[in-house]
Amino acid sequence: MIKLFNKYANHTYSYMALRKSVGWIGLLLPFVLMLGGTLIFKGKLVESSVSYYYHTGMRDVFVGALCAVALFLFFYSGFDKWDDWAGNLGGLFALGVAWFPTTKSGPEDWAGIVHLVCAILFFLTLASFSLLLFTKTVKGKRPRGRKKKRNLIYIVCGIIMLACLVAIAIFKIWFSDDNPGFPFVFIGEAIALIAFGVSWLTKGEAIYPDKI
Numbered sequence: 434m435i436k437l438f439n440k441y442a443n444h445t446y447s448y449m450a451l452r453k454s455v456g457w458i459g460l461l462l463p464f465v466l467m468l469g470g471t472l473i474f475k476g477k478l479v480e481s482s483v484s485y486y487y488h489t490g491m492r493d494v495f496v497g498a499l500c501a502v503a504l505f506l507f508f509y510s511g512f513d514k515w516d517d518w519a520g521n522l523g524g525l526f527a528l529g530v531a532w533f534p535t536t537k538s539g540p541e542d543w544a545g546i547v548h549l550v551c552a553i554l555f556f557l558t559l560a561s562f563s564l565l566l567f568t569k570t571v572k573g574k575r576p577r578g579r580k581k582k583r584n585l586i587y588i589v590c591g592i593i594m595l596a597c598l599v600a601i602a603i604f605k606i607w608f609s610d611d612n613p614g615f616p617f618v619f620i621g622e623a624i625a626l627i628a629f630g631v632s633w634l635t636k637g638e639a640i641y642p643d644k645i
Contacts, residue, residue, distance in 0.1 A: 448510065452637030455505045460630025462498050463623035466491050483622040484535040484548065499531035516566050519558055526555035556598055556625055563591030563632040579641040586640065590632035597625035 466486045470476040474490030486495045506527065509520035529551030536545030567587040570576050576584050601621040608617075634640055 449637045451505055451508065452633050453639050455502055455509075456630045456633030456635075456637060456639065458498050458502055458630070459626045459633060462495075463619075463626055465494060465498075469494060479616045479619055481616055482535065482618040483626065484530065484552065485537075485619075487534040488537050496531045499527045503527035503531070519562060519566060523555060523558040523562070526551045526558060530555055553598065556594055556629075559625075559629045559632075560591045560594040560598075563587040563594065563628075567632065567636050579643055582641045583635050583638075586635045587632055590628040590635075593628040594625045597621040597628075 463483060466480075466483065467478055469491045470480065470486060470489050471478045476489050480486055480489065483495075486492065503524040506520045506524035510517060530548060533544045533547040533551065535548045536542050541549065564587065568576075568584045570580065598621075601618055604617045604621070631640070
C-alpha cells in the first residue's frame with residue numbers, strides 16, 4: 434500500500450514539474466530572446482515579432498524552446514482523452530512554428546504561411562487548455578477554495594491569449610507587416626506567451642497550490 438502511494442505521489446510530482454517547466458519556458462522566452470539578441474548578438478532589443486528571432490543569432494534558443502514545449506505537450510496527460518488530444522495537437526503545432534520559419538521580408542512564402550497557421554492554432558490550443566481543460570473538476574463536484582482561485586487564473590489567461598490573437602489579426606489587417614513604427618505583434622505575442630506561462634505554472638500548482 435505504501436509503495437503504491439509513493440508511486441502515485443512520484444507520478445503526481447513528475448506531472449507538476451512537467452507543467453511548471455512548460456510554464457517557465459512560455460513565461461521567460463520573450464525576455465530571453467530580447468536580452469540574448471541585444472546583449473550577445475548586438476541586435477535590436479525588440480524585433481517585429483517573437484518568431485522573427487529565428488532570423489537572428491537567437492535562432493537556436495527560439496527553436497529549442499518550442500521543441501521543448503512540444504515534447505512536454507506530447508507527454509502531457511490530463512483528465513481524459515481530450516487533454517491527450519489537445520496536448521498532441523499543441524505539440525504538433527509548436528513543431529510547425531519551430532520548423533517552418535516566418536518569412537523574413539516581403540510577401541509570405543509557403544513556409545511563412547505554414548508558420549502563421551501553426552502559430553494561430555498553437556495559441557488557440559493553449560487558450561483551450563486554459564478555458565476548457567484546466568478548469569475541469571471531478572464530476573459532480575464544484576470547485577472550491579484554491580481550485581476556484583486557480584480556475585479564475587486559467588480563465589483570465591485564456592481570455593488574454595484570445596484577445597492578443599484578435600488584436601494581432603486586426604493590426605495585420607490595418608497595418609503593413611513592414612511598418613517599423615511599433616513592435617505591436619511582438620508585444621501581443623509576448624503577452625500571450627506570458628499568459629500561457631502563468632496558466633501552466635498555476636496548473637503545476639506553483640500558484641495557489643493545494644494545502645497538504
